Amino acid sequence: MSHSLRLLVRGGLLLAIGALSQQLRLVLPLPVPVMTLLIGTLVNAVLVLAGRYTTRLLAWVICVALAVIAFFQGHILGPVVPVIALGNGMYVELTRSFIRGPALFLGAPLGKALVLGIGMVGAFHLLQLPWAAISKTLALFLPLQLATGILGLMLAKGVEKRLQGTVPASPSPSKKKSKGKQKKK
Numbered sequence: 578m579s580h581s582l583r584l585l586v587r588g589g590l591l592l593a594i595g596a597l598s599q600q601l602r603l604v605l606p607l608p609v610p611v612m613t614l615l616i617g618t619l620v621n622a623v624l625v626l627a628g629r630y631t632t633r634l635l636a637w638v639i640c641v642a643l644a645v646i647a648f649f650q651g652h653i654l655g656p657v658v659p660v661i662a663l664g665n666g667m668y669v670e671l672t673r674s675f676i677r678g679p680a681l682f683l684g685a686p687l688g689k690a691l692v693l694g695i696g697m698v699g700a701f702h703l704l705q706l707p708w709a710a711i712s713k714t715l716a717l718f719l720p721l722q723l724a725t726g727i728l729g730l731m732l733a734k735g736v737e738k739r740l741q742g743t744v745p746a747s748p749s750p751s752k753k754k755s756k757g758k759q760k761k762k
Contacts, residue, residue: 588627588635595623595643599650613721614728621668621729626736628669636673640665656703660696667692668726672733686726690719 578586598619602612620643627636644661647653653661671685694715701711 584631584635588631588639591623591627591631592639592642595620595639596646598623599643599647599652602652610721614725617721617725618728618732621725622732622736624665624669625672625730625733628673629733629737630740633673636669637666640669654700654704656700657697660693660700663696664689664693664722672730682727682730685730686723689726690722693722694719 598616601616601619605612605615607615623643624636624640627639631639641662643665644653644658647661648655648658668685668689671688672681675681675684697715697718698711701714706714
C-alpha cells in the first residue's frame, strides 16, 4: 500500500473514531459534565493523533469534519461550527509543534481554550445572547476545554507508546528461514 493511501486510511479511521466518540451521548446515560469530559478527551486524543500520524491537511480536514458532524448530530449551534473547527485546528497545530513538556501539556490546551473563548464570544454576540448568559456559558465551557485538552494529550501519549511498541521490526534473514520450520498450533 502506498504511503499516501496509508495516511488517508489512517485519517479516515481517526475521523470515524472521533465521530463515534461524539455519539456516546446517545448510549451512555451520564451527567453532562462527565459526558463532556469523556467525549472531549476522546476527541482531543483523536486530534493529537491526527496531527502527528497524518498530514497537516488531513488533520485540518478532521478538525472541520468533526465540528460539522457535531452540528449535524445536534451537539452545537451553526455559528459555533467555525469556532470549534478553528479551536481544533489550533490544538492540532500546537500539539504538532510542541513535542513534550509544559509547553505541550499547557500550551496546546490553553491555546485552544483562548481561540474557543474569543470565538464563542463572537458567535454568541452574533446570536444576540446577553453578556450574563455568555459569561456563564464560558465559565462552564472553558475549564472543561482545558481539562479535556490535557486529558486528551495524556490519552494520545499513551496510545502513541502502545503504537510504538507494536511496530513490527523487519525480521532478519535467519529468522525468516526458521519461521517456516515452526510447528503450527
